Amino acid sequence: MLTPATPVSSLPDVGPRRGERLSKLGIRTVLDLLYTLPFRYEDRRGVPSVSNLKEGESQGFLATVSSIRKKEIRKLKVPIIEAVLSDGSGSVKAVWFGQEYILKALSEGSHAFFFGRIEYSEFDRAIVVKSPVFEKVDPGKKGRKSFHVNRIVPVYRESLGLTSSFFRKLLGETLLSLWGSDFDPLPESIRQKYGFNSWIKMIVGLHFPGEIPAGGSVESFLEPSYLPRKRLIYEEFFLLEFLMFQKRADIQTQGRSGRYQISPEDFSVFSSLLPFELTNAQKRVMAEVTCDLEKDYPMNRLLLGDVGSGKTAIAAWALYLAVKSGFQCALMAPTEILAKQHEKTLTRFFSPMGLTPALLTNSVKGSDRKRIVSCVHSGEISMIIGTQALIQDSLNFSCLGLVVIDEQHRFGVDQRRTLAGKGAQPDTLLMTATPIPRSLALSYYGDMDLSVLDEKPPGRLAVKTSIASPTIDFWDGTVRPFLERREQVFVVCPLIEESEAIDAKDATTRWEFLSSHFSSVEVALLTGRTPAERREEIMARFRSGDILMLVSTTVIEVGVDIPNAAVMVVESPERFGLAQLHQLRGRVGRGAVPGFFYLLPGESASEEAIARLRILEESDDGFFVAEEDLRSRGPGEFLGTRQSGAPAFICADLLRDFDVLKSVRLDVNEFFSASERQAMDHQRWVWEWTTVTDFIRSRYTGVEEWIGIR
Numbered sequence: 001m002l003t004p005a006t007p008v009s010s011l012p013d014v015g016p017r018r019g020e021r022l023s024k025l026g027i028r029t030v031l032d033l034l035y036t037l038p039f040r041y042e043d044r045r046g047v048p049s050v051s052n053l054k055e056g057e058s059q060g061f062l063a064t065v066s067s068i069r070k071k072e073i074r075k076l077k078v079p080i081i082e083a084v085l086s087d088g089s090g091s092v093k094a095v096w097f098g099q100e101y102i103l104k105a106l107s108e109g110s111h112a113f114f115f116g117r118i119e120y121s122e123f124d125r126a127i128v129v130k131s132p133v134f135e136k137v138d139p140g141k142k143g144r145k146s147f148h149v150n151r152i153v154p155v156y157r158e159s160l161g162l163t164s165s166f167f168r169k170l171l172g173e174t175l176l177s178l179w180g181s182d183f184d185p186l187p188e189s190i191r192q193k194y195g196f197n198s199w200i201k202m203i204v205g206l207h208f209p210g211e212i213p214a215g216g217s218v219e220s221f222l223e224p225s226y227l228p229r230k231r232l233i234y235e236e237f238f239l240l241e242f243l244m245f246q247k248r249a250d251i252q253t254q255g256r257s258g259r260y261q262i263s264p265e266d267f268s269v270f271s272s273l274l275p276f277e278l279t280n281a282q283k284r285v286m287a288e289v290t291c292d293l294e295k296d297y298p299m300n301r302l303l304l305g306d307v308g309s310g311k312t313a314i315a316a317w318a319l320y321l322a323v324k325s326g327f328q329c330a331l332m333a334p335t336e337i338l339a340k341q342h343e344k345t346l347t348r349f350f351s352p353m354g355l356t357p358a359l360l361t362n363s364v365k366g367s368d369r370k371r372i373v374s375c376v377h378s379g380e381i382s383m384i385i386g387t388q389a390l391i392q393d394s395l396n397f398s399c400l401g402l403v404v405i406d407e408q409h410r411f412g413v414d415q416r417r418t419l420a421g422k423g424a425q426p427d428t429l430l431m432t433a434t435p436i437p438r439s440l441a442l443s444y445y446g447d448m449d450l451s452v453l454d455e456k457p458p459g460r461l462a463v464k465t466s467i468a469s470p471t472i473d474f475w476d477g478t479v480r481p482f483l484e485r486r487e488q489v490f491v492v493c494p495l496i497e498e499s500e501a502i503d504a505k506d507a508t509t510r511w512e513f514l515s516s517h518f519s520s521v522e523v524a525l526l527t528g529r530t531p532a533e534r535r536e537e538i539m540a541r542f543r544s545g546d547i548l549m550l551v552s553t554t555v556i557e558v559g560v561d562i563p564n565a566a567v568m569v570v571e572s573p574e575r576f577g578l579a580q581l582h583q584l585r586g587r588v589g590r591g592a593v594p595g596f597f598y599l600l601p602g603e604s605a606s607e608e609a610i611a612r613l614r615i616l617e618e619s620d621d622g623f624f625v626a627e628e629d630l631r632s633r634g635p636g637e638f639l640g641t642r643q644s645g646a647p648a649f650i651c652a653d654l655l656r657d658f659d660v661l662k663s664v665r666l667d668v669n670e671f672f673s674a675s676e677r678q679a680m681d682h683q684r685w686v687w688e689w690t691t692v693t694d695f696i697r698s699r700y701t702g703v704e705e706w707i708g709i710r
């Protein structure tokens, strides 16, 4: 019996060769096939009779072949097949070019449904039908309806030699065998609430829609309001939220590593360690973190905060509470520069209470490294800050209670999990400066609680952003005066070395030009290829102000804090995402001097790309920029390759369907709340949801890995 899990290669009509091609397209099971949707529909319903045919349209009709013959015309390389098709009302000529097999398929007296373009022929002085597709009909029998003609038909993308009509027939046959299936990943109550059809009806409606609604056209089957499509959008979100819900529920039943000791004085003690007043947003997020740490299951929180919004203070608060409660804690950052910066900041915060964080990066070697590893193991080191070096096998903790990960999107799921795995259900706080639109955050990080730092520390001036052209005038007129005032300049290029294929300025060539052009000041080059020690030295000298201009690739993107940097120039900004540019922009204007951000689009930048860059000129709000970025690039591009395990929706669109997502979240929570679950027939629930979980697994390969369900 055919089930959604049946491999497509075992379907009649497929065979090994087509099976392999389908598999290359990601279609391995019947389920994959069912979710391979047509990209448009064609109205191939018939007109009542031959006399109703209209010139200039593609039409279908039932007729009998009165005569058929092959004609060789010397001027043409291929023979012509001509047939006269008639019904009681009249007749029309059909013409095919070179398709000799037609002579085998049709003969005088054949009765068939034809569909093709009706054109006026000068030669015949009458209308003819050009290369019609057809399907023979046995007039005596009331046979099955054709998949290809005499109805509204789906049109599929053709690929690897698999034609649209191949897909149409395969889907048609498959749907006939599955008809009546009572499988459904959506619960009954949800279906009723929204008036959704059953799953199989949805699938059929997506492939072989019924009648066109009055006043509509075949286009209306592509609209999100078409009921089967509406259900599919809902279903896609529902399945995802279901997984998120499971993950949250899993965490909540885990129990935590131990109790935090939090007292009312902690807040004032901690605040007195900081050299500034906390913003209201910081206080609010600290309260959210505190609340998590008091729960009886581990914290799993994502902190979103624009560059410079003061996320480090939140990390420090959590670290402080952990150490005070007798736990070890770890802070992991994606680069050595950042890890060191955190170590410096936190040492300054915590040294008055006699606490010195340890630093572990790949440049800590030999006996220093040995000592750190052994003190972490024994528990003598309670707070450790580092890079990926923290996830090495040899580092073991005695009681790791809290893990903080900065710029979390820079790490893979595995890396984050490996660090957390060094403790027993530790609390985790993930931080990111990539302003993720709420819609994305809800769906892609829906298993986590969300905190947002939406207020900048006082006294920050907005960075002035302008699009400029990369002329000598720009460097002399605009940039030189900053250098003369000894204000520092970043120049960011998309590439390390020149590439012929891409018109984008490379850092090395730029540096050669700028260091000779501004020969009186020191201009340094920093790329991913610069050796670590050299990088350190350059950063230290840039920070101290010896180096005035730093030409680099995006290695400086993350978290670097240089208060005296006034200017950032970005070459070929069209090659970056808006959210990334916004992050870069956050590197300047951090101190007393106002910041300037110049974008120098490459010659080949399209008008569209420049229009996109104007969004940065207009807005300084990271969340707004991110929302626009998502709109123009779509979620896959937006999240970047790190998150590539994330499922792609077939039909749902996070921006367009955000309201649906919000109601799905509520529905899922309500549906799975304990009382509801008990009320349900236990037996049935288990059966259904086991099937549904399998269903999701096959629908979204990689999703478990990504969400972290095993």
Ligand code: ADP
Pocket: 276, 277, 278, 279, 282, 305, 306, 307, 308, 309, 310, 311, 312, 313, 433, 457, 458, 559, 561
């Ligand atoms: P983020 O990591 O969110 O980009 P940081 O934590 O590095 O931001 O903070 C950016 C800068 O702002 C740092 O120099 C920090 O000392 C400063 N800062 C943070 N919070 C405040 C505050 N409430 N008031 C004044 N300055 C602050």
Ligand code: MG
Pocket: 311, 312, 406, 559
């Ligand atoms: Mg930071």
